[in-house]
Amino acid sequence: MTLATKRSSAPTNPSVPRTSPAGRIVRSVLRRPSGATAAGFLIVLVILAVAGPLIYPHDPDAQDLANRFAGLSWPHPLGTDEFGRDVASRIIQAARIALAAPLISVGVALLIGLPFGLWAGLRRGIVDAVAGRLADTILSLPAMVGALAILAVLGPGLVNAMVAIGIIFAPGLFRVVRGATLAVAEETFVHSAVAIGSPTRRTLWVHILPNIAAPLLVQVTILMGVALLAEASLSFIGLGVQPPDASWGSMLKAAYTNQFDAPYSVVPPGIAMVLTVLAFNTIGDAIRDAVGLRRGR
Amino acid sequence: MTPLLSVEGLTIDLPGRQPGLVEDVTFQVREGHCTALIGESGCGKTLTSMAILGLLPAAVRVSAGAVWFDGVDLLACTPRQLRRIRGGPVGMVFQEPMSSLNPTMTVGDQIAEARRLHLGERRKTALARARELLERVGIPNAARRIGSYPHEMSGGMQQRVMIAAAIACEPKLIIADEPTTALDVTIQAEILALLRDLQRDLDLAVLLVTHDLGVVADFCDDVVVMYAGHIAERTTVDGLFYQPGHPYSSALLAAVPQVGQARSRLTVIPGRVPSAGGFPAGCRFEPRCAHAEPPCREPQPDAPLGDGLTRCGRVASGELTLQGALRG
């Protein structure tokens, strides 16, 4: 992706002024109606995920075989599934996975992509060359194919699936970090920081990280949504969440198997997922617009 | 003799935000003659030239006036009628040849385009004609160059291509918007020489938009000096250089070190051109004018001066006589 980092002619670090850049970004995202709605939705989702057990209308695992595939009703606002379990409660329960799973992937990707990207961007040389080649190679494979190959090693399961997705995300993140670091490292203020003898670690924390935060944040937000979609895909083909755990993806799979009995049961988990991904994408776009990065990939 | 092109009371607005980007602009282009539209950047000269063929940006509207060309009001034309005029009897040459030529189309196809659109010629016929046109505008090896893309040519060659495309359908009028501004000094002179040549040979009328007084002196007959969205002075080229009728004109002349030298920039008038919406109520040039008097803060009507007009009340009343760059 192309990065249009603002060029400053003065040899001062533009992030040092007291107005914190993070606060500025948050404010400008919330000022947009779409950004505020998306942020509100995610906050509600987090609350549901954390406080789930306190607010479930029903025990999400309680079966009621007499009441299979019940339609929409007061006691079951979203109906029941093939075991008579309350769909609404299960969707709330699965919100945890919907948030935790992308966090695992993005965490793994950051763990790999951030240090290597910083190193490659600052020092160039052999690390840059080797890591860059490796990144290109992994990126040449479709993400799902790469994830499948890694899962062949790790074995199926939710955590493994998300780690695999994280590994596949890492090269993209590496490129973003490397590109941004390279751009910042050429700015005069980094030269002057090095010239006055600032140690590398300080240069990193004080000068580089705050300046690459914006493109990184955009990428991370968008990846959260992509990871959720990937989790759903992998759970759908049986390599992700294993029963009896439920994610929106695995609920969709169950709903699909019973599509003849309850054709509309594919709707609630699907909507939950679309809204969540939409929220991540909207916030990503809002941050991108807020910090003036060009759209692109 | 009726003029070929007559712009009458042209007023251009940015609806909802900015009235009067261009206000009450009136001038003529005579058949076979050249009229210059001059002024600093932002004075509305380019907007005026774009409005003639209805090529203004979507946000901008013509709110009053008429543009008579060959007996037809272009502003009242249907889009279809207007398309017949564009590239047909009226050709246009733009400022930056590099970005004004389509990068994915051969120069031959771009020159041939107008003939295919207006005369219904087949591609092959039109391309053969395009080759002749390339030769006419002085591009060597035209047969091979016909298949080149713009990026394979120098800026001067690109501008020759633009001119070739503009004259493809034997127009009566060429509107040239700063045709030499983006070019090197030596190339500028070549392009101007070419334009003058074509004007004479093809009996073209030219509306030349420029901020370069050297160009005006070289090649124009009539001059329209625009300042801050309206006409400051309308005169002949001799009138302008021997006896300017507006303090702005004389300031422009004074800003040129030596008339006749290429690449003269207008830089040393103190202050800035006011932007639309921030125009002074009186004479718009008054804040920067060396001859300003208190009455200049009153609105200035245009007054006839010789064959032209001036918007300076002091000149019109004979109170002020300005010095030209040349003396008779």
Place this chain on the structure above:
Amino acid sequence: MSTRMIIRRLGGGLLVLWLVSILTFLLVHLIPGDPAEVIAGENATVADVTRIRAELGLDRPVLTQYVTWLSGVLRGDLGNSLFTDKSVVTSIAEVAPPTLVITVLAIVVAVLVGVSAGTVAGLTQGSRVDRLVSTLATLGIAMPSFWLAMVLVSVFALTNTWLPATGYASLAEGFGTWLSHLVLPATALGLATAAELARHTRGCVADVLTRPYVRTARARGASGAWLVRRHILRNAAIPVVTVLGLQAGRLLGGAIVIEAVFGISGLGTLAVNAVLQRNYPVIQGYVLLCAVVVVLLNLIVDLAYGWINPKVRTA
């Protein structure tokens, strides 16, 4: 595009394929513990483990193993599936057609829908159509393709029985039958990419509209379809083609899930089963095949790019 450039691109592609082959080969060696034991599973006998070890050549030095394996790959021998006697090449060749056909059709759907919707939106910025396209595109990007597939099935195959809900029919069963089985999978797979393309095309068309050369063309009398085709689309296509190249590979990956929805036994199904069984030779073959397809797709995109963009062609 000049021959030299094609050769350079080809060389780049081959380098990527070679690196993919190393990564693919190393897959087996990344397994913690003794790969043979892990692959054989918990209930395996010692004989099973020995057999698998020999089958994979795990008892020899890594470099020797790689050279042997690679020379086999180059001769078109990817080894045998661990659980059937079929060669990997045969297993892949048996199931590849539906996947490749669906992927290619999905690309067609994506380009037809995405580029035309994006163009219309870009040409009529701010209009109702534009807003509709943008909204649908945003939704399309956020929507998992398999969910879209389910919704399509439920509408077009269950509620109305216009199209078959599952399965794949070979061309031998008749063109109509063949196509009817492909419409829903290819649409479901292609629409997400269509959404990306629409968004991108809209932006590119809007950008091209502001370029001076469009004004020049209008000053020459060009308008309507003539203007759009010759001056706008060709220029807008340059960045769009790049995005299409990136997206085409993604469709191959997306096909895995789409096959699952439509019960089509294709490459994805083969790969998923191989992962569940730890059938490494099959996975290696699948990954290599995908890499080859992606490299080929990128080469085609590069060629198309050179064809559209004269600056690249003559550079």
